[in-house]
Amino acid sequence: MRIVLLGPPGSGKGTQAIRLAEHLAIPQLSTGDILRCAVAAETSIGKKVKTAMERGELVPDELVVAVVAERILQADAKTGFILDGFPRTVGQARALDDMLRTRGLDLDCVLELKVDEEVLLGRILNRAKEAVGNGQSARTDDTEEALKVRLKEYRRQTEPLIDYYCARGMLKSIDGLQPIASVATSLLEALDA
Template sequence: MRIILLGPPGAGKGTQSERIVERYGIPQLSTGDMLRAAVAAGTPVGLEAKSIMESGGLVPDAVVVGIVADRVEEADAKRGFILDGFPRTVEQAKALDTMLAEKGIALDAVVEFVVDENALVGRIAKRAEETAARGQPVRKDDTPEVFKTRLDAYKKQTAPLSDYYAGTGLLRKIDGMQPIDQVTREVVSLLDGFREKAVS
């Protein structure tokens, strides 16, 4: 089972990802974690990424796709994986498609959590207030100003992926404003359907 999770920051991708990992035993592949692991392991792609990062540059798509290509070959990803936070752009999605096709790997679904952006900003502001009220430090990402900036970046760069994957027939939308457990039930129902198809 190979899936991509889509949705703006705060849509619940992280929470649902954890639950999918727990239920199906497939790894969540985070590009940040993969980059750090490749650099630490000193793989050819990791060394390339390291020199770019040390010079303060952004790691190009080809290098990120190379790191994903290495990672999906590892034993724990053979039965499937979740990509969360990648691809971020249509260009990355096309590069990912090409790389997976070369390996004979097909994606099962792209699950998009559809949310009300105004409600999301309110949700983040409330979380920041509650954190501050407990006397804990508020994460930089949890201030409404920073969150709105992240949301704008998502709309410009990543939101077009919804149309891209709708065009491939892979996109499945789930209402991310529902209670967390209801979202999980819908995700599980969708993924169990794919698993049954694969077995039959």
């Protein structure tokens, strides 16, 4: 199965992607992880990504798509994958569609975690509190101010993907405010439907 997992920051995408990946025996492909691996591997694309990151710039869409394309060709992704954090824009979604099509592939499903933005703040602040309580560092973006910026960017760049995939009949929305296990069950049921 080839799956895209959408949802605003703090919606539980990472948690659910890991659970789905384990259940379906396919890799969870986090864009941030893929970019960092490409940089560490010093691939030609990784070197270009590193230059952009060192300048503090957003990595251009064509480089992000190229890095994702390299990653999904690896052996562990042959039977499928879960994209977490990609695509972020309609432009990236179109590039992903084109790239998959050239390989005779297509996405099987796009899953959206729907959550109330008011609840997200509590989740984010709780995540930071739990990290500190466990002797770990809280994520630097787990603050009210950072969440507001991230949500604004999500609404501007990523939310249009909901209409894009809905128009293609691929979108399945799940209530992301349920308990973690219930969300996981709902995601699996949506995939089976």
